[in-house]
Amino acid sequence: MTVGIRHDDLRRRNRAMVISAVRRNGQTSRTEIAAVTSLSHSTISAISSDLISEGILAEARHEQLALKRGRPQVALALEPKAAVVMTVVLSLNFLAATLLDYAGEIVAEEQHRLDTRAMPREDLIGECVAIVRRKLDDPRRDGRRVLRIVLAIQGITDAPARAMLWSPITPHTDIAFADILEREFSVPVTVENDCNMMAVALRWRDPERYRNDFIAILLSHGIGMGLVLKGELFTGTHSSGGEFGHMIHRPDGALCRCGRRGCIEAYAGNYAIWRNARRMDENAEPVDDIGEADMRALADAARDHDGPEREAYRKAGEALGFGLGSLFALIDPAPVAMVGASAAAFDLIEPALREAIARTAGGHHSTSISFDTEPDELALLRGGCAMRALTFVDNEIFAAGNPAQMELAAGHEMA
Amino acid sequence: MTVGIRHDDLRRRNRAMVISAVRRNGQTSRTEIAAVTSLSHSTISAISSDLISEGILAEARHEQLALKRGRPQVALALEPKAAVVMTVVLSLNFLAATLLDYAGEIVAEEQHRLDTRAMPREDLIGECVAIVRRKLDDPRRDGRRVLRIVLAIQGITDAPARAMLWSPITPHTDIAFADILEREFSVPVTVENDCNMMAVALRWRDPERYRNDFIAILLSHGIGMGLVLKGELFTGTHSSGGEFGHMIHRPDGALCRCGRRGCIEAYAGNYAIWRNARRMDENAEPVDDIGEADMRALADAARDHDGPEREAYRKAGEALGFGLGSLFALIDPAPVAMVGASAAAFDLIEPALREAIARTAGGHHSTSISFDTEPDELALLRGGCAMRALTFVDNEIFAAGNPAQMELAAGHEMA
DNA sequence: CTCTTTTTTTCGAGCCTCGAAAAAAGTGTG
DNA sequence: CACACTTTTTTCGAGGCTCGAAAAAAAGAG
Structure with missing residues (x-):
């Protein structure tokens, strides 16, 4: 300032x-x-x-x-040999790590399933440390120094991007991944929210469409959001913010996974659609595991005939529409990308969504608001992390170019 | 970029x-x-x-x-003699203009009542031009060049701050005040939203409290908001944005002045509190004019005994609380200033507001969120405009200090 | 093979900021 | 009341950076 x-x-x-x-x-x-x-x-x-x-x-x-x-x-x-960076993606029952050269080409990658929800805290951390170590030891790294690790995680991270505060993928909270990995490997690390990284990826993938202001909404078990305003990722002021899914849709309404009532997620998350499609009480405890196949079956049923399934998607669309309307009242309309496997059912959601948004102040030009679907969330997630890591190296390390910094980079480790 | x-x-x-x-x-x-x-x-x-x-x-x-x-x-x-700036405040049935020296001291001012709602378009514009002309011709200006005029107005302005798009104070829309005044006086002009200027003023008045992130909410006939994020006024991306009052509180709920249903304003604006206190239907057409004395009487009645008046304030608090909760879910909590004459009734609103916010995702630390009341909205408004005008001169004219620019400033007019 | 066009490098000039040293303008003290 | 001390402000030369103009380089056109 x-x-x-x-x-x-x-x-x-x-x-x-x-x-x-x-x-x-x-x-x-x-x-x-x-x-x-x-x-x-x-x-x-x-x-x-x-x-x-x-x-x-x-x-x-x-x-x-x-x-x-x-x-x-x-x-x-x-120059691809200038450095390498690593991305780590930790999501529900899934862990992946990728090593990329400075030009952004993948050098090595690894991914596997694991039962994140049942794992003890130490094992979860241990798996992350282990996969990072294996990638660091990969011969294809070819002696290039690793200048940055970005770990993306579902859930809430702290503002300095050093810890996971809460996540739906594990009962454990407050895991300071950045400190843990930095202590272990002496490479600078940040911990980022998954939806934010998807927004970053969209910006790089299609800068024409996703330029200065846009919104990425993850339709999944829960509802997440990544928000880019004035060309910068908006991450709230203290913690990770952007909890679009927990804006209030109906005061004292349906029970949300977060324990509160009436959140958007309690109508539009997979568990909420499931609950409504099964005609369960809207205060019924959210189900934990719904397979992708089950959700696809639900969507097919909704497409096939009018019934509780179709009504469930309609309610989801309504909740998302009013939420976006309120959001647009605050920040003005912007292109929206619907990301994630459930975005494949966006055809079922869109009519009610547009109908709802048109009834809000943010919906002035509701017909001109454009929605795009990106079903492959993992690809976006990885891409976003990679760009996050590489631009850090660009702006924080190579731009400085002072002898001390460069010397440090030339050694294969950083303090 | x-x-x-x-x-x-x-x-x-x-x-x-x-x-x-x-x-x-x-x-x-x-x-x-x-x-x-x-x-x-x-x-x-x-x-x-x-x-x-x-x-x-x-x-x-x-x-x-x-x-x-x-x-x-x-x-x-x-140096007070370096320049002067002018602020113009146009609000319901009221017009004021102030001339300030470069150090921010008031040189001359004038204010009077006029019937904004009944005036033809040309008269409204004419009054503004006339008051500006009178202040420009004021002998106390003492030959100092006028380097900026800031006009603050209730309602929606366009993003480049050149026109009033819509305002509750007049039936006329799309008045390009900046262009009109610039053509007339050859001084650069911007048109700003009133709540935004209040936020600017708060920042200058109490930088300790209102530093990088805070919210100013105007409780009045309607509900307005000025939002400062990361130390900068957040004005939406296209138009003036920040339409907090028109976030959706209850889908398909009470009738709002804007014609839609369920907006926060339809529960918390003066007309809404009035409507509820009088046990009128929540779809009853909003009343236009409610005197300050009437609102004070309403508040006194609510303080005196439990009844529809108290319930009306409770509903207002609930709507504001859920709205702030949703806002905080997006941007993280921040200090809030309640501005305007109706903020004097904030004691009636606060309990329900806090109760509601505690039930939202943004209300994590609801007890630590601090509310402050600032009843004198006009003083804030003027102060904000003055600082807006002066910092423009600081940053855009005097900081450049190139000969051409300075030459221009030395002549008593700008192109 | 020479001319034209476009890109890239070289070189001196002009600013800007910096650190060190000097100058300035007070206060304390015997 | 003179002198030492302290803190602020100015001065001055050094070092960097960007710029414009001119030169050099690397092709295609004729």
Whole structure:
């Protein structure tokens, strides 16, 4: 806020700018970078020659860019050998780790099932540590230093992204994953909410559509949200925030998994749809495990004939619609992506959702609000984590480029 | 976003930093500025001597600061003669304009009643133009150039802050006040939402309490909100946003002034409290005019005995509580200021509000959420507009300090 | 093989911030 | 009342950074 800008900040920021331009475009020339950053050619030339000599960027003669007259543009690309990062995804009964090079290509990956809900605390932590260790020891890492680990988890994380506070995947709470992994491996770690990482991934995957303001909603057992405002991930001010699923739809309404009543999730989460489709009382204790096949059967039944199944999806749509309407009243409409396996049933949800949203203040232009479905949540999740880790390296480590920092990076470990 | 930082930006930002340090503290020394900005003493010295020679700052020997040994600190203060700004407040049946010097002292002001709801469009605009003209012609302006006009208005404004789109104070819509006034007076103008300006004022009035994240809620005929997140006014992404009063409290519930059903305002606005206290149907058409005395009588009745009046305030509290709970689920709790004449009845609202918020996901620490009441909304409104106008001059005009810009400022008008 | 076009690098100029040292403007003390 | 001490402010040269202009490089066109 009040802190002045010093002379060295200038170089740091402009280095970051150059790196980010290359990361966004995959391959760019110095001329293009000069154009988008509105810095002079001389400056870009100086910075990129520094970055190349530091082994962060590399010239790649692979250009299909300029078939014009004149000296052809030299493509700049990220140097894959500059570093590697790791992503870890921990979700219900599932653990995966991926090692990626600095250019974002997958170097090694591993995933397997495990019974997260029944595991003792120490075993859960142990499995995470073990999978990280195996990936760190993977020969394909080829001696490249690991500069960042990002762990994505369903549930609530703390604001500095260092701990899981609560998660539906385990009864255990307050697990300081970042501290644990940093102590073990001396690599900087953050713990991120899964929906936030999906939003990050959407932004990289389709920057045209998901530019400065958009919403990713995870339709799953529970309801999650990732929110990007003004081009930045909005993570609440203290904890992870963005608990869209626990906005109140009907005061004193249906029983939610969180113990409260009337949350959106208590109408739109898988367990809520299940409960309504089975004509159970809306105060019935939420069921824990509903197989994907069961949900698909429910959706098929709803498509097939009018009945409690169809009504259950209608109620889900209504809850989501009023919730989005309230959200839009606060932040103005934005594109929405419906993510997750249950997004495949969005056709059943959408009519009631649009009908509800049109009756709210946020629904001014309800017909112009666009919904997109992305059934493959795991792919998004991994992609988002990868970009989160890589941009951290870009902005926090390589942009600084001060000798101490680089020295540290050159050793294979960080304090 | 992607734009690089050039050499002159650096000076501009550091100049802005110095000016803002002086504006915040009223009087500061160079040493203090160096401390808070973490810039070197030489830099601060150079910048402040520039600012003094440009007539933006002035040395004021008025120090009660350092009674220590050593050379006494020289106080720096804003030079009142550097410029003047104007604020215009247009609310229900009321119009006011204030001229302030660069240090924020009131130079001239004027206010009067007028029947905004019955006035033809041209008359409403005409009154605003006339009051601005009278203040511009005020001899107390003393030749100082007017560098900014901020007009605050109840209702919805567009995002670039140039037009009033809709307002409860007049049947007319889409009045491009900024363009109209700029054409007339050649001074840059913005049109701001009243609740947003109140939030701005709170931040300046009590920076300890209202720092980076807080909420100002206007309890009045309608319900408005100003939201500050991460130290910045959050104004939605397209239009003015922040329509807290029109979040949905009960789907298909009570009739709101906006024509929809179940909005928070339809339970907590003055007309809603009135409607409930009179045991009218909750779908009864909202009453337009309720005098302040009538509302006070209602509140007194509610304090005196249990009955429909007390129940009406309870319902208002419940609606506000669930609404805040949903809001807090999204953005995490923050201090709340209840602003406006009706905030004087907050004692009647608070119990039900707290009870409701405790039943929401955002109410984790409901007891620690603090509410503050600020009955004098007009004072806040004026103060907020003044700071908005002055900081614009600070950051957009004086921070740049380039010859062209300064030349422009020296002439008494801007293009 | 030479000319034209476009990209990239080189080089000196002009700012800006910084640290160190000097100057300034007081207070305490014998 | 002079002198030492303390703290603030200014001065000055050094070091960095970006910029514009010019030069060099690397093609295609004729």
